[in-house]
Amino acid sequence: MDSRAGLATLWRWLLAGSILIGVVWWPEVSEAQRRQDRPNAEAAEAAIAQLRSPYCPGLMLEVCPSASAAALRDSIYNLAAEGQTTDDLVEWMLARHGEEWRGVPQRSGIGLLAWVMPPLGLLIGVGVLVGWIRASRARADEVVEEPEEPISETDRDKLAAALREWEATGGEEA
Template structure:
C-alpha cells in the first residue's frame, strides 16, 4: 500500500504563502481585461446608406432591452442591421424600412412615436403640460408678490361708525 503524498496546509485549509494573493490578483486582472475589451469584443460598423442609417436610428433593439439598434452588439442585431441596409439599398425610404421592422417585431420597438393617431398625443401632451405648468407657476408667483389688501374704513356706514364709537367708549369705561 502506498500512501498519498500529503501537502502541508495552513489551519484555514489554504496553501501556505502567496496563493491567496495570486488568486485575487488574477481575478482583478481578468476583470480589468473584460472592462478594457468592451465586453463582447464586437464593434458595430455604421451602415453606408444614409436611409439605412436613418432607419436604424429610429428603431430600438429587439435583442438588447433598453438599447437602440444602432449600438446593440449582438449577432441578431447585426443581422437586422444588415437586412435594413439591404432594404435601403433596394430604394426603400427610411420610414418604410422602419414600418416593415415595426410590423415584424412590434410597435414597442419604434424609438419615436408616430406623428399621427395615438402617437400624436405623445408629441402634443408633454409640451402642452410644460406650458401649462409654467403658466401655473407664473400665476402663483404673481399671487404671492401682490401686497395683501388692507381693510378700508371709508366704506363704513354712519350706523357702523356710531356702533364702533359706542363700543370703544364702553371699553374705555371698563378700563
C-alpha cells in the first residue's frame, strides 16, 4: 500500500510540474505580434512612440501599463486602420489630451530649439575645451627668462657669507 501511495504522490508531482512548465514555457503571442497583424500598424506605432502617457506620468504611451493607456493605444490602432497618418494620429491624441503629452518636440517653431540647442551646446563646449587646452599648452611652453643683470660680486659675497654662517650653526634656523 505504501508503494502505491508513493507512486501516486510521484505522479501528482510530475503532473503538477508538467503543468507548471507548460504554463511558463507556453508560447504566447506577444503584443508586438498582435500589433503587426493590424492594418497600418507602422503608422500607429510611430505615433505611439511620439506620445507620453496621460495615464502614467513620466512614461511614454508605448510602455504605460495602465488599462486606460491600453485603450488609448487601441484607439490609435483603430484610427490607423482607418487610414490616418502618423501626424494625424499624434494631433488627434494631443487634441483630446493636450499638447503637454507630446513626447518628441516639433521640428518647427519653438520646438525647433529643442532639436538645435543640445548639439549647439555640445559644439560650444568642445570649442571652449579645445581653446582652454591650447591656452594651457601655450602657457606651459613659455620659457622663463633669465634676469638681464647677473648677481653682483658684493651680493655674491654676502650670499656666500650667509651660507657659511648657516652651515656653521648646523643648518638650524635662527
